[in-house]
Amino acid sequence: MVGREREQSVLSELVAAAGGQALVLRGDAGVGKSALLDHVDGLAAGEEHRVIRAAGVEAESELPFGGLHQFLYPLLSSIDRLDDGHRKVFDVVFGRGEGSPPSVMPLGIAVLELSSLVASQKPLLLVLDDGGQWFDTSSTEVCGFVGRRLTGSAVNLVVTLRSGLPSGFDTAALPELAVPTLSGAASGQLLDRHHPELDSRIRGLILEAAQGNPLALLELPSYARGNRTGHTPEALFGYAGIPLPQRLQQVYGTRIKALSDEVRAVLLHGALDGVGAGAATGPTGGARYRMTGAHEAVRPGGWAARRTSPVTPAC
Ligand SMILES: Nc1ncnc2c1ncn2[C@@H]1O[C@H](COP(=O)(O)OP(=O)(O)OP(=O)(O)O)[C@@H](O)[C@H]1O
Ligand SMILES: [Mg+2]
Numbered sequence: 388m389v390g391r392e393r394e395q396s397v398l399s400e401l402v403a404a405a406g407g408q409a410l411v412l413r414g415d416a417g418v419g420k421s422a423l424l425d426h427v428d429g430l431a432a433g434e435e436h437r438v439i440r441a442a443g444v445e446a447e448s449e450l451p452f453g454g455l456h457q458f459l460y461p462l463l464s465s466i467d468r469l470d471d472g473h474r475k476v477f478d479v480v481f482g483r484g485e486g487s488p489p490s491v492m493p494l495g496i497a498v499l500e501l502s503s504l505v506a507s508q509k510p511l512l513l514v515l516d517d518g519g520q521w522f523d524t525s526s527t528e529v530c531g532f533v534g535r536r537l538t539g540s541a542v543n544l545v546v547t548l549r550s551g552l553p554s555g556f557d558t559a560a561l562p563e564l565a566v567p568t569l570s571g572a573a574s575g576q577l578l579d580r581h582h583p584e585l586d587s588r589i590r591g592l593i594l595e596a597a598q599g600n601p602l603a604l605l606e607l608p609s610y611a612r613g614n615r616t617g618h619t620p621e622a623l624f625g626y627a628g629i630p631l632p633q634r635l636q637q638v639y640g641t642r643i644k645a646l647s648d649e650v651r652a653v654l655l656h657g658a659l660d661g662v663g664a665g666a667a668t669g670p671t672g673g674a675r676y677r678m679t680g681a682h683e684a685v686r687p688g689g690w691a692a693r694r695t696s697p698v699t700p701a702c
């Protein structure tokens with residue numbers, strides 16, 4: 388990563404600290420929130436901590452406890468070590484028992500018990516990517532409750548939220564770290580690392596258009612080159628008033644149009660399933676659609692020509 392010394396040092400402290408802590412990373416689309424989660428995930432794994440990841444998924448946004456289930460499922464075997472009272476609270480969440488859904492407080496307490504039990508063997512890091520828009524309300528409330536009570540435990544919780552999108556975490560009173568755009572120097576470094584071929588005019592235009600957004604710095608150069616899409620740099624930079632997210636939407640829209648029908652079908656399936664949010668190896672991983680054969684879409688900045696390519700979707 389480039390230019391994230393401050394954020395990396397906050398995350399290192401969080402992993403190294405003896406007591407548990409919650410932290411919300413908030414920033415614009417593409418600014419690098421998930422990249423920071425990958426970083427903290429790696430730090431924690433390096434310290435032999437157990438890491439469980441969950442993600443807000445559109446398909447499950449109306450499913451009470453769907454998000455929480457992503458965190459709890461890997462801990463299923465430890466639930467039987469809880470006392471009866473706490474164990475029963477989980478029965479509804481796991482569909483193992485009848486009854487009305489537990490309210491936030493008993494479920495939150497049971498989650499604290501369970502996570503502390505697991506963390507007594509090795510520290511636990513719970514990582515929630517995109518906890519805003521698509522993470523179901525019940526799970527958000529429980530995670531907020533838990534996040535406010537981690538002090539003294541060996542459990543950490545890190546959540547990412549997109550700026551400008553309302554979320555139940557907005558009122559959860561968890562400590563926040565804003566993820567700003569990259570500085571000019573860091574932007575230049577990132578651009579030169581990934582696109583050393585740019586001439587100075589285009590380089591300057593891209594730095595200006597990207598406004599320190601890493602995703603834009605990585606994606607705009609291929610668009611600006613326009614070699615296979617017919618777009619010229621002027622097409623990209625001719626609309627000064629267009630906000631960056633819309634520009635990126637346009638960039639991706641053009642890129643998706645250039646893909647083969649088969650690959651677009653894989654992407655659509657993945658988007659509907661939420662697998663693109665990174666939960667493919669999560670609790671329902673076995674039942675989830677796994678995106679394969681979409682390599683031409685994944686290639687950074689790759690502008691695939693429209694052609695038929697072998698696609699091997701696997702369930
Ligand atoms: N500091 C950085 N150094 C190098 N690459 C970065 C950095 N930050 C982000 N990136 C890269 O930029 C791209 C966008 O980052 P990322 O996916 O983390 O953004 P995000 O904030 O999670 O966006 P979204 O809100 O859409 O989830 C990724 O390819 C990521 O690897
Ligand atoms: Mg992200």
